Amino acid sequence: MKFWKSAVVAAVASLTFGGVANAQNLRLLASWDSSYAAVSDVLMPFVKKLENDTTAGVKIQIMGPETVPPFEQLDPVARGLFDMLFTNGAYHFNDTAMGMSLDAMSGTAGDLRDGGVFEAVDKGYQEIGLKLVAVLFDLNGYHIMLKEPVGDNGLEGRRVRGTPIYHPAIEALGGSPVVLPGGEIYPALERGVVDGAAWPTVGAVAYKWYEVADYMMRPTFGQVSHMVLMNLDTWNGLDDATREEIQQIAVSFESEANAIFDGLAEKERTALEAEGMEETALSEELAAKLQTAWFEGALDLAATKNPDEIANIRKLAAEAGLD
Structure with missing residues (x-):
């Protein structure tokens, strides 16, 4: 029940x-x-x-x-x-x-x-x-909070919390997505169940994720x-x-x-830095790969559920310059 x-x-x-x-x-x-x-x-x-x-x-x-x-x-x-x-x-x-x-x-x-x-x-x-x-x-948009800085291979071998929309971006960087509600992120990071967590750029301070993660991946996306x-x-x-x-x-x-x-978002960034979090940057090549994976991946994933409707939305977005 x-x-x-x-x-x-x-x-x-x-x-x-x-x-x-x-x-x-x-x-x-x-x-x-x-x-x-x-x-x-x-x-x-x-x-x-x-x-x-x-x-x-x-x-x-x-x-x-x-x-x-x-x-x-x-x-x-x-x-x-x-x-x-x-x-x-x-x-x-x-x-x-x-x-x-x-x-x-x-x-x-x-x-x-x-x-x-x-x-x-x-x-x-x-x-x-x-x-x-x-x-x-x-x-x-979004960012990924990490226990360790990104490597030359991005997130290869790491488990990163993310709802389905994040999966193409996480996978494009070599990571493995793990679906968890927001309320379970802190203990998952603390216990090492995940190595990072994808979330909007607003929210980490309130949930005190800076206590269990030291880095903010850049660039942001979406x-x-x-x-x-x-x-x-x-x-x-x-x-x-x-x-x-x-x-x-x-x-x-x-x-x-x-x-x-x-x-x-500006207040959040300042507060996270004050708590000791640091930015960790992807290479230009991986950053470009991330942006492409996010926008194309989100719609491709959506199309697996509602193919006709998403095809129409993709067309409307392209015509309006929103893609």
């Missing part, structure tokens, strides 16, 4: 007679707890704007991974047991790769909207009962999409005015999120 089943039972008990939660009182699952700055410094301000700037008086209760484990959150939201989800597409790759494709893009959420990529991804999620509300991008999804029945149950207000708030805040993440 899954340990979060009691939370789901409680959620079901709170549903109205018609089977859909009160449209103005929404429950949001987050894939990370509030110690991750994307939750405390980005999601929470977004939620406050939704609550303060919608005339219908939307109220949102945030629940973290202690309620439902990160890799298991998509299904209960799609089934309406919760109303919203704040996550990354790689966390539910086994269900759909549409969201994971966003991390392969090279552009802002506004660029994705203008180029039709946002609409294509939204269409894919609607087919499984979800609505894509916003994409809060950290354009600073960009991090934090998606806000809503159960489609919940979305359709909102009145037209509220849906329009939410869409306007989302578009506006997507731009604000870029600036917030820029500040967080």
